Amino acid sequence: MSVVSTPPAALSLDSHPPVEDAGRWAAARSLLLGEPAAAAATIVLAILIAMAILGPIVWHKDPAAIDVGAALQHPSWAHPMGTDSSGRDILTRFDYGARLSLAVAPLVAIVGAALGTVVGLLAGVFGGWFDTISMRAMDAILAFPPLILAMAVTIGLGVGVRSATIGIIITAIPWYARLLRSDALSLRSRPFIEAARALGATRSRIVRRHVLPHVLPTLLVQGASVFGYAILTLAALGFVGLGAQPPTAEWGTMITDGLQYAITGQWWIVTFPGLGVFFAVTAANILADRVQAVLDPRAGGRA
Numbered sequence: 001m002s003v004v005s006t007p008p009a010a011l012s013l014d015s016h017p018p019v020e021d022a023g024r025w026a027a028a029r030s031l032l033l034g035e036p037a038a039a040a041a042t043i044v045l046a047i048l049i050a051m052a053i054l055g056p057i058v059w060h061k062d063p064a065a066i067d068v069g070a071a072l073q074h075p076s077w078a079h080p081m082g083t084d085s086s087g088r089d090i091l092t093r094f095d096y097g098a099r100l101s102l103a104v105a106p107l108v109a110i111v112g113a114a115l116g117t118v119v120g121l122l123a124g125v126f127g128g129w130f131d132t133i134s135m136r137a138m139d140a141i142l143a144f145p146p147l148i149l150a151m152a153v154t155i156g157l158g159v160g161v162r163s164a165t166i167g168i169i170i171t172a173i174p175w176y177a178r179l180l181r182s183d184a185l186s187l188r189s190r191p192f193i194e195a196a197r198a199l200g201a202t203r204s205r206i207v208r209r210h211v212l213p214h215v216l217p218t219l220l221v222q223g224a225s226v227f228g229y230a231i232l233t234l235a236a237l238g239f240v241g242l243g244a245q246p247p248t249a250e251w252g253t254m255i256t257d258g259l260q261y262a263i264t265g266q267w268w269i270v271t272f273p274g275l276g277v278f279f280a281v282t283a284a285n286i287l288a289d290r291v292q293a294v295l296d297p298r299a300g301g302r303a
Helices: 021-034 036-058 090-126 128-142 146-157 161-188 191-198 203-239 251-262 268-295
Strands: none
Touching (some): 090 128
16 A cells, blocks of 8 residues: 655745735624624715715815805805805815815825835845934934924924825834834744745845734724824814815814804804714724724733
């Protein structure tokens, strides 16, 4: 009787241990569909995105159109969110403000992730002088309160949405870089990385084929957190007059314009844009927290 043995699988430069990523991604999809808090947060963001995209199409009004005769009107069928002191329709301005905030926030998350990932992975994998210099630069940025630094950058570049976006991106980069460097350092000594190195894989190949896929969950969780941070900071910069400039509709500037009328009973001017900021930031933070519980192995699974 002959015994047929199965040869061991050949090693290759692309081989790495089966990661639990597939299971975690499936758990994340299940979480978004089945957990009440995460499902509610997803629905809220979907509604805001729908208002940003479809609102200006369905509700045909000019966000900058002034109608003094319709100033300070209560919410009604003609103006579901009322009007401001210049007679501008608040629903229209809310939709355009959502469009601006929900355009800037993903941009900040994506650009910050791209730049922070490059810095963090190179620092963690290569080490040496690049690690020292880059991390000192990240520490210098982190030494300033994020809002103060974003304000300083915006003032230096000239007030406006573009300068505010650049300032927010700069404050977000160190968060990505620090997290990704930590993950890269922990992965550098893992057996499958050592095996790839022993087989002759270059550092760039190791980063691209082995390190980057393992840090994607961390990147996703951080991106969700930065999304909410960007919305809140853009509103804060608009509130102090450094973000969007009149007559541009933006939630922060809308709150500033309505503050003086809130104490005289025109509550709707500040309430609706304030609720927009609140729900968008809260939903983003809930999703970041719940996704982290599933995708981040250090979180120990579902919280």
